[in-house]
Amino acid sequence: MRRVLIVGTGLIGASVGLALKASGFTGKILGWDANAAELADALAMGAIDEALAGREEVVSASADVIVLATPVMAILDWMQRLAPELGEGTLVTDVGSTKREIALLAGELYNKGGSARCLAGHPMAGKESGGARLAEANLFRGATWLFCPVAGETVLEAEWRAMVAGFGAAVRDIDAERHDVVCAWVSHLPQMVSTAMSAMLEDEFAGDSKGMAAVQAIGGRALREMTRLGSSPYSMWRDVAMTNTENVAATLWALEQRLAYVRENLRTPELRAEFLKANTFRK
Amino acid sequence: MRRVLIVGTGLIGASVGLALKASGFTGKILGWDANAAELADALAMGAIDEALAGREEVVSASADVIVLATPVMAILDWMQRLAPELGEGTLVTDVGSTKREIALLAGELYNKGGSARCLAGHPMAGKESGGARLAEANLFRGATWLFCPVAGETVLEAEWRAMVAGFGAAVRDIDAERHDVVCAWVSHLPQMVSTAMSAMLEDEFAGDSKGMAAVQAIGGRALREMTRLGSSPYSMWRDVAMTNTENVAATLWALEQRLAYVRENLRTPELRAEFLKANTFRK
Numbered sequence: 001m002r003r004v005l006i007v008g009t010g011l012i013g014a015s016v017g018l019a020l021k022a023s024g025f026t027g028k029i030l031g032w033d034a035n036a037a038e039l040a041d042a043l044a045m046g047a048i049d050e051a052l053a054g055r056e057e058v059v060s061a062s063a064d065v066i067v068l069a070t071p072v073m074a075i076l077d078w079m080q081r082l083a084p085e086l087g088e089g090t091l092v093t094d095v096g097s098t099k100r101e102i103a104l105l106a107g108e109l110y111n112k113g114g115s116a117r118c119l120a121g122h123p124m125a126g127k128e129s130g131g132a133r134l135a136e137a138n139l140f141r142g143a144t145w146l147f148c149p150v151a152g153e154t155v156l157e158a159e160w161r162a163m164v165a166g167f168g169a170a171v172r173d174i175d176a177e178r179h180d181v182v183c184a185w186v187s188h189l190p191q192m193v194s195t196a197m198s199a200m201l202e203d204e205f206a207g208d209s210k211g212m213a214a215v216q217a218i219g220g221r222a223l224r225e226m227t228r229l230g231s232s233p234y235s236m237w238r239d240v241a242m243t244n245t246e247n248v249a250a251t252l253w254a255l256e257q258r259l260a261y262v263r264e265n266l267r268t269p270e271l272r273a274e275f276l277k278a279n280t281f282r283k
Numbered sequence: 284m285r286r287v288l289i290v291g292t293g294l295i296g297a298s299v300g301l302a303l304k305a306s307g308f309t310g311k312i313l314g315w316d317a318n319a320a321e322l323a324d325a326l327a328m329g330a331i332d333e334a335l336a337g338r339e340e341v342v343s344a345s346a347d348v349i350v351l352a353t354p355v356m357a358i359l360d361w362m363q364r365l366a367p368e369l370g371e372g373t374l375v376t377d378v379g380s381t382k383r384e385i386a387l388l389a390g391e392l393y394n395k396g397g398s399a400r401c402l403a404g405h406p407m408a409g410k411e412s413g414g415a416r417l418a419e420a421n422l423f424r425g426a427t428w429l430f431c432p433v434a435g436e437t438v439l440e441a442e443w444r445a446m447v448a449g450f451g452a453a454v455r456d457i458d459a460e461r462h463d464v465v466c467a468w469v470s471h472l473p474q475m476v477s478t479a480m481s482a483m484l485e486d487e488f489a490g491d492s493k494g495m496a497a498v499q500a501i502g503g504r505a506l507r508e509m510t511r512l513g514s515s516p517y518s519m520w521r522d523v524a525m526t527n528t529e530n531v532a533a534t535l536w537a538l539e540q541r542l543a544y545v546r547e548n549l550r551t552p553e554l555r556a557e558f559l560k561a562n563t564f565r566k
Binding site: 143182192193200201202219245249262281 | 407408409426427429453455457461465466468469470472473474475476477478479480481482483484485486487488489494497498500501502503505506508509510511512513514515516517520521524525528531532535536537538539541542543544545546549550554555557558559560561562563564565
């Protein structure tokens with residue numbers, strides 16, 4: 001593993017570049033981003049060594065490992081575009097938020113005799129805002145980095161897994177379908193709830209400056225935490241909603257039912273049982 | 284203001300005692316709690332100077348200010364029990380999470396010629412767990428402390444407000460009805476959502492040890508924050524649900540509708556508008 005190409009040099013992509021360098025990788029890191037400012041930031045902060053000039057250069061670049069660090073729909077596009085150009089010696093991996101569609105496409109276009117390999121991955125790290133400027137070499141320290149394993153691991157895959165472990169991440173394998181179910185519960189549902197609560201409060205109080213001032217004065221840590229993810233950009237979450245629609249819809253539906261149950265039991269002993277069950281989950 | 288009696292020496296009550304001492308109050312602090320261990324802890328840590336022996340001693344104690352720091356239903360009980368025993372020179376105040384029923388009762392039993400005064404209050408501070416052992420002199424520093432003002436402020440009320448400002452809290456007045464509406468949005472709804480999400484995850488994964496392990500490994504800051512309040516005790520929230528039922532039910536109903544809207548628009552441009560509105564709230 002001498003040359004790594006990072007496609008998408010935002011928060012996660014640039015952090016991968018910084019983490020590679022911090023953990024002793026001495027090869028060359030190429031980078032490209034559709035947003036010229038993100039690309040320039042990543043180069044200026046040393047997350048990449050060389051900025052590629054355009055999409056054609058990405059396709060023709062020579063690299064051992066290509067890290068796709070864009071939103072999921074663009075990852076799928078890049079996988080299709082790159083597959084016919086790459087040989088057996090190349091590993092494509094990604095950091096996308098959903099894995100079922102990526103693993104399906106990897107099975108169709110990669111991981112066969114003569115084709116490049118594709119190992120779908122997902123670091124459980126991020127911030128509510130994106131961008132290369134927020135990138136950190138330590139972003140993945142202590143975080144779980146999931147892989148959806150492919151049969152017959154190659155040397156390059158083993159090398160990439162070891163590198164990720166060197167970032168300080170806990171590497172863990174998971175089936176792609178299972179990934180999308182669990183992530184709907186622990187990541188996508190919390191995001192949609194936080195967005196919905198933030199948008200609802202905006203509708204409720206934006207036209208009432210005294211009310212909004214009261215909300216800001218009275219709202220404490222609980223409100224800040226429950227709405228923090230309301231800052232998250234649509235650009236990333238659109239692709240999660242598009243590629244994990246059924247699982248996310250199922251968790252939303254389940255929570256709607258649960259909130260109705262709480263609402264109907266505000267004055268009954270059932271509320272006690274709900275609090276005790278919640279206490280158990282948090283133990 | 285020479286003698287303060289704190290009824291309920293848990294997290295908030297004991298923190299009031301510690302904050303009084305830290306801000307230079309040199310009078311005597313009496314305390315009582317229905318839980319003997321909480322009372323002993325508060326005495327041992329110096330949050331109170333003297334532990335009263337029982338409910339009768341609370342009623343007959345001589346104090347200038349009585350701080351009711353129990354859950355709301357017990358505050359209402361104490362207000363009824365104390366009113367006939369107290370004279371004009373005494374101020375009763377409280378730290379309860381809802382204010383409408385307390386202010387109504389204060390209007391009926393207090394604040395009249397010959398009766399004691401009652402100034403309803405609510406510090407927007409706390410932790411997801413309770414108990415005197417977690418009490419801190421600085422718990423109220425930087426927090427908003429709300430009062431529901433009564434016409435014709437007495438010297439003792441002014442003194443209590445000044446003392447609270449000395450705790451480092453930002454004192455702010457609010458109408459009791461308005462308090463309960465705003466707190467339903469910024470405090471009670473976040474609590475019920477966090478409890479419902481925690482209880483739902485417990486139901487979904489508790490019987491599946493591999494699944495629960497995956498939830499714990501994969502769930503990051505978003506999950507931790509969105510379920511943190513799941514640790515909150517029923518004992519306190521029961522009284523909020525009992526005394527602010529209609530407002531809490533209205534916010535839950537609104538969020539149910541909002542989540543259904545998000546669910547129905549996971550693949551439409553309406554989701555973009557929802558994210559942008561949430562981004563605006565968080566700005």
